[in-house]
Structures are given as structure tokens and as C-alpha cells.
Amino acid sequence: MAKNNRRAYLFIAPFVIVFLIFNIYPIFLTFYYSLTNYSGMGGIANAEFVGISNYVRLVTDTYFYEAFLNTIQIWGFNFVVQMLIALGLALLFSDIRLKLRGVSIFRALFYLPNIITIASVALLFNILLDWNHGALNQMLLSLGLIDSPINWLNSPAYAQSAVALIGAWMWFGNSFIILLAGISGISRDYYEAALIDGANWWKSFTNITLPQLKPILLYVLITSIIGGLQLFDLPMLLTDTRGAPQGSLNTMVLYLYNQAFRYNNFGYGATLAYGLFIITVIFSAITFRTMYRREVR
Amino acid sequence: MKKISVAKTFIYIALVLLVVICFIPFYMMIINATRTNSEILQGFTVIPGAAIFENYQTLISYMDVWRGFTNSLIVAVSVTILNAYFSALTAFALVVYDFKWKNVIFVTFLVMMMVPGQLGLIGLYDLSEALGMLDTYWPLIIPAIAAPFTVFFFRQYLITTMPMSLLEAGRIDGASEIHMFHRIVLPILMPAIATMGIFTFIGSWNNYITPLVILRSPELFTLPVMMGALRGSPVASNLGAMYLGIAISVVPIMIAFLFLSRYIINSISSGAVKG
Amino acid sequence: MKKLLLLTVLSILFVLGACSSQEKADLVVTSFTDELQEPINKFEELHDVNVDLQIIPTENYTTTLRPALESGEGAPDVFTGEIVYLKDWIEQDYWANLSTDPYNVDAWEDDYMDYVWDLGKNSAGEVRAVSWQTTPGGIYYRRSIAEEVLGTDDPDEVGEMFSTMDGLMDVGEKMKEHNYRLFPDEGSIQPYTNGQDPQPWVNENNELVMTEARLSYFDYAKELRDKQYTALAPAWSPAWYESFVGPISYNVGWDELDEDAEDADKTEVFAVSLPTWGLNSVLKEEAEETSGDWAVTNGPTPYFQGGTWIGMYKDSENKDLAWEFIQMLVHDEEFLTEWVTETTGDVLSYLPVTTKISEDFSEEYLGGQNHYKFFLEEAQKIDASTITKYDQQIGELFGTEVGNYVEGNVTKEEALEEFYNQVENAFPEVTVPE
Known part of the structure; x- marks a missing residue:
């Protein structure tokens, strides 16, 4: 085992070198920028060192809190809808009494929106949801479901819901597949024993399926949180790229992008990156703790 | 029994309805891609129009979507291959050998897996500028060599599936270590590589923010950046051409997926349970 | 395996290299x-x-x-x-x-x-x-509609009607009576709000300059919307371009449109504020169908864009x-x-x-009008000292907030306060009023 360790260095060298240069160094560089008023133009040499004043601004920045809340709201709504559909489908398809057919076809069809470029989806819904001339309103009007067009992308509630639901539409297939795989992995014996004990469907769901599924649910939760906190493409391209209507689609990463690359506040953009990082760490820590507690039991 | 078959009928109807709802946006997109701007503004119909060729001319005169397709493919395939190969190599070293810093590296991985990609974005931009790599694919591709999550996944996979005796036997036969990596370890890892490869490919294919920041020349644009650039471009005055542009970015990948779906979805299922 | 992989990697790197040095x-x-x-x-x-x-x-x-x-x-x-x-x-x-x-x-x-x-x-x-x-600006309008509603298509006479804000609104009312709309969207009125008192967005002391003239954009835009003088076709949207060609769909629901349902959900746009280059890159490019039916004249104030x-x-x-x-x-x-x-x-x-x-220019698209003479005179009135490097971003932020007010999402005070906050947030070096 301990042999050949010089080769080991050689084998991990590409990883370590690239990791240091393209991962670690940019992170430190970003941290350094967060202590300056660098505009991103004319080289860092022209920037002033401003100490922690960017961080002072961060903790008092209402737009940052707003962006945080927007992100959480959109993610939360998206996650609930996505999981309800995915879990419902997974339960249906794994039910031993129903024995539904066509699993692989449905899995494929439901998964399909996942592989499509989010930027394309955002652009598509940007024109589908247009107030006066969007296909959705046109269709609802001609079906008589509404009397007047709804200005979807002008109302913060509708716009946030739209992002959440588009996200749910894109990603429920992925969760469904993962949950279905998880449920299929639960031993049949449990259910048969429960059946003999006369347990009803709900009892076996709460007493067997859910506890057995917990690790998978947590996995889905963690990946969803980390992805959700980085929400960017969809809110950016769905409206005016600045988070309209009324800043309701201004997510944390979109705010970071606009500060750094639209308004040329590299220094503050870098600070926002660290704000995002801290929030991600807090959320991940909470989830990891929950996971750890489960293992102790 | 009867109750169940009635229930099943309802469930099938509901499922088909769900599929229909899922596909309505694509349906609208494809129909409108064949209609003229003024037809689209007048209202939605379920029958296609006849303007697909004009729309294509409008679109292609401004933006070569196929070029974006090729570009995205180049980037995503390179990323996927580099990611798989070097992650496997690193995981192999971590599992098979003992060396100084091994634990340090491993712990660093665990920490780095939590770091959002955007943390280093501004730094990466400036680094690329310093290295003369702005407006090239290098900053999009090279970082794929160092992907902690993939290494972590491969490491777990190797620990559970690789018999050390196989390597010992190889050593006795005088095989070099790198040779054994290619001949023994990579084949064993193949299922894991396929799973992570799919995720990596989709991730790179969809990546918007990094190429948005790094690329400038329209002929280098990847598909997502091209889609972003379509807004506010001359094409945007013609909805039919817009729909067509989006459709071109979407439909080929849908078709490719339908061919590979069984394979892809099985990989995801198995990946989920193991991960 | 090894060779295959190596080959793939190499070939891709080669393609990459080829791409960057094409x-x-x-x-x-x-x-x-x-x-x-x-x-x-x-x-x-x-x-x-x-x-x-x-x-x-x-x-x-x-x-x-x-x-x-x-x-x-x-x-x-x-x-x-x-x-x-x-x-x-x-x-x-x-x-x-x-x-x-x-x-x-x-x-x-x-x-x-x-x-x-x-x-x-x-x-x-x-x-x-x-x-x-x-790049002085003016108002381009459809001659046929002017003839029908205003009784003349002569640029001087129409310009006379357009020469005050009230005059513009009067024309808007007449247009509405005939199921036309004065402008495609509210943005067409903006040049004449700021034009009353041209000031830079940010002065030499790095202070944001807010004037009564600028503020009046809120009220005029709201008036246009409330009185339904616009066709709800936002600038640069597909509907906006389409409105220069013919009738566009118009369905606002909250409005008790004339009940002779036939054309109630359609309307045609009369005029649009555009600078010189709008003729070439907007109208000629996107509205060939109405070539010859256009003319250009002055608005309530000169402007350039x-x-x-x-x-x-x-x-x-x-x-x-x-x-x-x-x-x-x-x-x-x-x-x-x-x-x-x-x-x-x-x-x-x-x-x-x-x-x-300039003396004998005749523009076919504008029905033979000599727009050159008109615009060269307007060009004399351009005062470029109001231009600042902030114009694009601040202009966008302002337009967004006016839009929010017009849509009825926020009050004027809220919109203004949000505008100031946004400016301060994007440009920390700029001081905003109060």
C-alpha cells in the first residue's frame, strides 16, 4: 500500500496544480478584491485598499437581503412543488399493487426538460409569458379561461412563481428518477411484513418508505439547496436581466453578476461572492448536521 | 381487482396529461417557429404556419446557431473527458497509495465541495485576463481537471468495488502503475464514469455564467451565451425567428436524448443510490 | 483504451487550437x-x-x-x-x-x-x-392617418399641433376616438419631458440631478396610459416593430372598449418619437410595407438621442x-x-x-419630404454638455421605475425612492438627493 508513493504524487499532480491555480487562487484573489474598491478596469494597481468597508456595506445592504429572500422564496416554492410531484410519481410507479407499466418511457419523458439549456428555456418563457402578445395569454384567452391578459412578468408574485414552477417543471423528472431508484432499493420484505401485520398504505408509507428514503431525500435536498442558492440563468433571462419586476427576480448570483460586470464594482461583487459563500456554508452545515444525527441513531 | 384497474386507468390518464402539460411549451415553440411575426402577434393557433424558411433566413443572417451548437459540444466533450480521466487518476492515487498530505488533500476536497462555483468567478476572470486566456475556451475547460466532487465519487466507488489483489497480481507480472490504471482501474470505474460523465456533460452544456463572463467573440459563443445574446439583437424584432432559434437550440438535444435515454436514466438511478 | 482516450483528448485539443487560430x-x-x-x-x-x-x-x-x-x-x-x-x-x-x-x-x-x-x-x-x-429627434407619423383624423398630413401643420404637451394630448384624444393610438408606448413622450430643461444626470460634483422636467415623465407617462393613448407595445419589442406596419392586437380587459366588437381588440399606431437614425434602422428596415406613408415633424421640445x-x-x-x-x-x-x-x-x-x-433632398420613404432640412435645423439646438458617462445605466434604471409607476405597481414616491436607492447602489460615488 505504501509503495510507489512517488508515483502517487505524479498522478495527483495535474489535479493539484490545476486545483491550486484555477480554484484556490481565484478564491483568494476574490477575497483580496473584496477588500478593495477595484472597478475591474485598469488593473488592480489603480484600486484602493478599503479594508472591511465592503463587508460593512454587505451587512447593511438591503438589496443583498432582498436577493437572499428572493432566492430562498423561489427555491422553497420550487422545491415543494418539485418534490410533491416527484414523490407522488415515485410512489405510484413503485406501488406493488398497481404495477404500472411504461416506467422507462415516463421516466424519459419527465426527465427530458432537464437536459435543455436553461438559457433557452428562460428565453422561451420570456416570450411565451409576454403580456399582450405571449402565446400563454393568447391560449388562455381563446380557451376563455381568462377575460383579459395577465401581465405575468410584471407582478413579483407571478414572476417568482413562474421561476419556481419553470424550475419544478425542468427538474421534477430528475428527483423522480432518484426517488424511484431509492424506493426500489427498499427491501420488499418490509412491505410484505407490514401487509401481514395489516398495516394500511399510509402506515407503511410513514413507517417504512419515508425512514428508508431519508438518505436519498437528504441527498436531493442538499443538491437542490446548493443549486438553488446559485440560481442565475432563469431569473436573469426571464425578464430584463436586472431582476425585474421590482427586483423580485434579483437573486444573489444575479446581484453579484450585475454589481461586478454591469456596474463595474468588482470589489463589492467579490464581497457578495463571499456573502453567498457564507450563506451556502451555513445551509450545508445545517443539512450535514441533520445527516450526522441520523447516522448516530 | 376491479377497483385497481379503474384506478389505474385514471392514473394513466393523469400521467398522460402531465406529459402533455410538460410538452405544451415545446409545442408552442415549434408551432410559432413556423409562423411570421405578425401571425404570432395576432394570436396562437394549433396549426403550423409556412414561414419557417423566412424565419431561418432572418435568424441565420444574424446568428449562426449551429456554430453555437458545435462550440458547446467542443467545450462539453472536452470538459467531460478531462474531468473523467483526471478525476479517475486522482481517485486511483488516493485509494491505492499512501503518501504525505493525503488526508489534507482529502479534507480539502470535502470543504471545496461546499464552495459555490461563483466564489472564484471574479478571480477566475482576472486570472484568465492575466494569463491571456480571455475569449478562449481554456478557462472553461482546464478547471475540469480538478473536480473534487467527481474525485470524491470515484474514490467511494473504487473503495467498494476494486479488489487490491488485482493490482498486486499486476505488479508481480511487472506491469507499470500507469498501465494498470488504464487497463484495470478505468474499466472497473466505467459505470461511475458514465454516471458522472452525464452530469458533467449536462452541467457544462448548460453553464451560462462562466462563458458569459469569459467569451466575447460571437463565433466562440456557446449555445447558452448565444441564447442570451439573441435577446435585444436584431432577431428579437421577429418572434418567429426567435422561436426558431430557441427551437434549434433545443430540438436536436431532445432527439439525441430520446435515443440515449434508457442508458442515461439507468446511470442516474444507479448513481443516485450509490452516491 | 489508453490510446483511444489519448486520441480523443488530442483531437479535441487540436480542434480547439484550430478554432482559436482560424x-x-x-x-x-x-x-x-x-x-x-x-x-x-x-x-x-x-x-x-x-x-x-x-x-x-x-x-x-x-x-x-x-x-x-x-x-x-x-x-x-x-x-x-x-x-x-x-x-x-x-x-x-x-x-x-x-x-x-x-x-x-x-x-x-x-x-x-x-x-x-x-x-x-x-x-x-x-x-x-x-x-x-x-442625431436630433422628431416625431414620425403616418400620413394616411393624419389625413383621416387631423385633416392634414403636412409636417408643418402637424408639427404645430405637436408643439405643446397639451397639443400632443389633444391629438392623442382624437386618435383614440378613431381607434388609433398616438404612440406605441409611453417612452415616446420622454424626450419632451427632459427636453423642457435639459440637465446632465450627474453633475460635476457627482450629484444626481433630478429636475421637475424629469419628474414630469412620471405624470405624462401615466396620463398616456390611463387615457389609453398608447398601444401597449414596449419599445424594441416585436409588437413595437409590428405597430409601424399595420394594426396590432390590443386587449387590455380593464378597459370598456367600444362595444362594436369587430376591431375592438386591434388598434393602429399613429406616431413614434425617433431620432434621425430611426428612419434607417427602424422604419426602413422593419416597416417596408408602409413606405411613403410616413413624415417627420417636431415634438413639443427639441431633443437628440x-x-x-x-x-x-x-x-x-x-x-x-x-x-x-x-x-x-x-x-x-x-x-x-x-x-x-x-x-x-x-x-x-x-x-x-x-x-x-440638404437643399433638395427628397426622401421617398417619407413621401418625398426633405427631412434633411428639418433635422439639420433641429441639430442646431443640440446641447451636448448634458451627456455623462452614467446616461445609459441611470436612464435604464429611471425608465424601469417610471414603468413600475405606470403599471400601477408602486406610487410615484416609492418609485422615486427606489430609483435613488438603485442609483446609489450601482454607483456608490454618486450622491442622490435628500
Whole structure:
């Protein structure tokens, strides 16, 4: 085992070198920028060192809190809808009494929106949801479901819901597949024993399926949180790229992008990156703790 | 029994309805891609129009979507291959050998897996500028060599599936270590590589923010950046051409997926349970 | 396995390499519209070269091009700049200094309108960019509709009706009675709010300047919307372009439209505020069907909007060719005369040509009107001192907030406060009122 360790260095060298240069160094560089008023133009040499004043601004920045809340709201709504559909489908398809057919076809069809470029989806819904001339309103009007067009992308509630639901539409297939795989992995014996004990469907769901599924649910939760906190493409391209209507689609990463690359506040953009990082760490820590507690039991 | 078959009928109807709802946006997109701007503004119909060729001319005169397709493919395939190969190599070293810093590296991985990609974005931009790599694919591709999550996944996979005796036997036969990596370890890892490869490919294919920041020349644009650039471009005055542009970015990948779906979805299922 | 992998990696790297070093054009020109395509075609013919025009949409133009200019990576040889960020760019070291040898453009100064020339000069007095056009604005309207509703299509008479805000609103009312709409959207009124008292967005003390005139945009925009004088077709949207061609769908629900249902969900737009270049790049380009049915006249106040300046990148390796191209575009009498009279109708700031053609210009698209004369007079009223480097971003932020107010999402006070907060957030160095 301990042999050949010089080769080991050689084998991990590409990883370590690239990791240091393209991962670690940019992170430190970003941290350094967060202590300056660098505009991103004319080289860092022209920037002033401003100490922690960017961080002072961060903790008092209402737009940052707003962006945080927007992100959480959109993610939360998206996650609930996505999981309800995915879990419902997974339960249906794994039910031993129903024995539904066509699993692989449905899995494929439901998964399909996942592989499509989010930027394309955002652009598509940007024109589908247009107030006066969007296909959705046109269709609802001609079906008589509404009397007047709804200005979807002008109302913060509708716009946030739209992002959440588009996200749910894109990603429920992925969760469904993962949950279905998880449920299929639960031993049949449990259910048969429960059946003999006369347990009803709900009892076996709460007493067997859910506890057995917990690790998978947590996995889905963690990946969803980390992805959700980085929400960017969809809110950016769905409206005016600045988070309209009324800043309701201004997510944390979109705010970071606009500060750094639209308004040329590299220094503050870098600070926002660290704000995002801290929030991600807090959320991940909470989830990891929950996971750890489960293992102790 | 009867109750169940009635229930099943309802469930099938509901499922088909769900599929229909899922596909309505694509349906609208494809129909409108064949209609003229003024037809689209007048209202939605379920029958296609006849303007697909004009729309294509409008679109292609401004933006070569196929070029974006090729570009995205180049980037995503390179990323996927580099990611798989070097992650496997690193995981192999971590599992098979003992060396100084091994634990340090491993712990660093665990920490780095939590770091959002955007943390280093501004730094990466400036680094690329310093290295003369702005407006090239290098900053999009090279970082794929160092992907902690993939290494972590491969490491777990190797620990559970690789018999050390196989390597010992190889050593006795005088095989070099790198040779054994290619001949023994990579084949064993193949299922894991396929799973992570799919995720990596989709991730790179969809990546918007990094190429948005790094690329400038329209002929280098990847598909997502091209889609972003379509807004506010001359094409945007013609909805039919817009729909067509989006459709071109979407439909080929849908078709490719339908061919590979069984394979892809099985990989995801198995990946989920193991991960 | 190994060989296969290696081969794949190598071949991909090769493709990559090939892509980054593909056959180069002799000259790369970057701009935000396709208006340079024609001059480029001509130039290619004349010099037997290959010029690549890269178009980056206005929306992303500065964010995309700026890093390239900063770093030199992927920078073009020649690039244009819009008036709204021109001020900023000429102070950066992006465009080459044209006042030096071998260009010595200072000798050209008398050939151009003063303000156009001066805007291309940085604070050190070096000319970094030049322009061929001047961009006063007016109101373009449909002659047939004017005839039907107002009883005349004469630009002077219509201009008389448009000469005050009240007059404009009166026309709006008349249009509405005939199921026409005065403007496609509320943005068409903005030039005449700020035009009452032109001030820079940010003054020399880095203070945001808010004037009564600017504030009146809130009220006028709201009035237009509430009285239904607009067709709800936001500027630059597909519906906006479509509104110059014929009737567009109009369904607002909350409005108790005339019950003779037939055309109640359709309306046609009468007029739009656009500057000189709108004729070429908006109307002629997107509304061929209504050619000849248009005319242009004054609004309540003069204004100007946009304007493209051009220069060559300081580190371009093709400076000779770049210089040839720029000379042709802004200082070639023969070319400019032909370009303007035969196709675009764009209004030049290059005096040797304007004096020659302005007297008897007749623009077919505008029903034979001599818009040149009108716009050259309007150009005299341009005061370029109000331009700042903040104009684009602050203008966008302001427009968004006015939009929120017009939609009824927020009160005027809330919109204004949000605007100030947004400005402060984007530009920490700017002080906002109170």
C-alpha cells in the first residue's frame, strides 16, 4: 500500500496544480478584491485598499437581503412543488399493487426538460409569458379561461412563481428518477411484513418508505439547496436581466453578476461572492448536521 | 381487482396529461417557429404556419446557431473527458497509495465541495485576463481537471468495488502503475464514469455564467451565451425567428436524448443510490 | 483504451487550437447594429479585403466589449461607441489617438458640426473617435392617418399641433376616438419631458440631478396610459416593430372598449418619437410595407438621442487598413453622398456633404419630404454638455421605475425612492438627493 508513493504524487499532480491555480487562487484573489474598491478596469494597481468597508456595506445592504429572500422564496416554492410531484410519481410507479407499466418511457419523458439549456428555456418563457402578445395569454384567452391578459412578468408574485414552477417543471423528472431508484432499493420484505401485520398504505408509507428514503431525500435536498442558492440563468433571462419586476427576480448570483460586470464594482461583487459563500456554508452545515444525527441513531 | 384497474386507468390518464402539460411549451415553440411575426402577434393557433424558411433566413443572417451548437459540444466533450480521466487518476492515487498530505488533500476536497462555483468567478476572470486566456475556451475547460466532487465519487466507488489483489497480481507480472490504471482501474470505474460523465456533460452544456463572463467573440459563443445574446439583437424584432432559434437550440438535444435515454436514466438511478 | 482516450483528448485539443487560430479576417469591426454592413461591403470591394463585422446587441455591448478592450484579448481593430458611454470610453485608453501622426485629424475639425467633433475629444484634447452622423429627434407619423383624423398630413401643420404637451394630448384624444393610438408606448413622450430643461444626470460634483422636467415623465407617462393613448407595445419589442406596419392586437380587459366588437381588440399606431437614425434602422428596415406613408415633424421640445462614434483600437495590428475604413466612413464625400442619398437617409454631421445635398433632398420613404432640412435645423439646438458617462445605466434604471409607476405597481414616491436607492447602489460615488 505504501509503495510507489512517488508515483502517487505524479498522478495527483495535474489535479493539484490545476486545483491550486484555477480554484484556490481565484478564491483568494476574490477575497483580496473584496477588500478593495477595484472597478475591474485598469488593473488592480489603480484600486484602493478599503479594508472591511465592503463587508460593512454587505451587512447593511438591503438589496443583498432582498436577493437572499428572493432566492430562498423561489427555491422553497420550487422545491415543494418539485418534490410533491416527484414523490407522488415515485410512489405510484413503485406501488406493488398497481404495477404500472411504461416506467422507462415516463421516466424519459419527465426527465427530458432537464437536459435543455436553461438559457433557452428562460428565453422561451420570456416570450411565451409576454403580456399582450405571449402565446400563454393568447391560449388562455381563446380557451376563455381568462377575460383579459395577465401581465405575468410584471407582478413579483407571478414572476417568482413562474421561476419556481419553470424550475419544478425542468427538474421534477430528475428527483423522480432518484426517488424511484431509492424506493426500489427498499427491501420488499418490509412491505410484505407490514401487509401481514395489516398495516394500511399510509402506515407503511410513514413507517417504512419515508425512514428508508431519508438518505436519498437528504441527498436531493442538499443538491437542490446548493443549486438553488446559485440560481442565475432563469431569473436573469426571464425578464430584463436586472431582476425585474421590482427586483423580485434579483437573486444573489444575479446581484453579484450585475454589481461586478454591469456596474463595474468588482470589489463589492467579490464581497457578495463571499456573502453567498457564507450563506451556502451555513445551509450545508445545517443539512450535514441533520445527516450526522441520523447516522448516530 | 376491479377497483385497481379503474384506478389505474385514471392514473394513466393523469400521467398522460402531465406529459402533455410538460410538452405544451415545446409545442408552442415549434408551432410559432413556423409562423411570421405578425401571425404570432395576432394570436396562437394549433396549426403550423409556412414561414419557417423566412424565419431561418432572418435568424441565420444574424446568428449562426449551429456554430453555437458545435462550440458547446467542443467545450462539453472536452470538459467531460478531462474531468473523467483526471478525476479517475486522482481517485486511483488516493485509494491505492499512501503518501504525505493525503488526508489534507482529502479534507480539502470535502470543504471545496461546499464552495459555490461563483466564489472564484471574479478571480477566475482576472486570472484568465492575466494569463491571456480571455475569449478562449481554456478557462472553461482546464478547471475540469480538478473536480473534487467527481474525485470524491470515484474514490467511494473504487473503495467498494476494486479488489487490491488485482493490482498486486499486476505488479508481480511487472506491469507499470500507469498501465494498470488504464487497463484495470478505468474499466472497473466505467459505470461511475458514465454516471458522472452525464452530469458533467449536462452541467457544462448548460453553464451560462462562466462563458458569459469569459467569451466575447460571437463565433466562440456557446449555445447558452448565444441564447442570451439573441435577446435585444436584431432577431428579437421577429418572434418567429426567435422561436426558431430557441427551437434549434433545443430540438436536436431532445432527439439525441430520446435515443440515449434508457442508458442515461439507468446511470442516474444507479448513481443516485450509490452516491 | 489508453490510446483511444489519448486520441480523443488530442483531437479535441487540436480542434480547439484550430478554432482559436482560424483564418483571420483582414479587419475586424465591432458594432451594436448592422448599419455598417453596407459600407463594409463597399470597402471590401474597393480594397479587395475581407472585413468581419461582429455585432453585439446594445444590451450587452459594453459589458462584453469592455473586458476585451481592457485586456486586448479578442479586441477588434475598429469599434463603435454609442453616445451614452462615449464620454467614458474616450477617457480610457481604448481608441487610438487620432490627433497624432499619421492621422492628424485635427485638420478636419471645420468639416464637422462642432458638438459632434468635440464629443470625440478627451479631456486632454486628443481626438479618439469620430462620427459621420448627427442625431436630433422628431416625431414620425403616418400620413394616411393624419389625413383621416387631423385633416392634414403636412409636417408643418402637424408639427404645430405637436408643439405643446397639451397639443400632443389633444391629438392623442382624437386618435383614440378613431381607434388609433398616438404612440406605441409611453417612452415616446420622454424626450419632451427632459427636453423642457435639459440637465446632465450627474453633475460635476457627482450629484444626481433630478429636475421637475424629469419628474414630469412620471405624470405624462401615466396620463398616456390611463387615457389609453398608447398601444401597449414596449419599445424594441416585436409588437413595437409590428405597430409601424399595420394594426396590432390590443386587449387590455380593464378597459370598456367600444362595444362594436369587430376591431375592438386591434388598434393602429399613429406616431413614434425617433431620432434621425430611426428612419434607417427602424422604419426602413422593419416597416417596408408602409413606405411613403410616413413624415417627420417636431415634438413639443427639441431633443437628440443616440449617435455612433467610431475609432480604431489602440493596439490594432491593422491600423493602416482600419484608418482607411474610418476615412471612408466619415470623410469620403463621394461615398457618404451615395450612401445617404441612395439608401439610408441618415443625417450627416459632415458639412461638405450636408451643404451639398440638404437643399433638395427628397426622401421617398417619407413621401418625398426633405427631412434633411428639418433635422439639420433641429441639430442646431443640440446641447451636448448634458451627456455623462452614467446616461445609459441611470436612464435604464429611471425608465424601469417610471414603468413600475405606470403599471400601477408602486406610487410615484416609492418609485422615486427606489430609483435613488438603485442609483446609489450601482454607483456608490454618486450622491442622490435628500
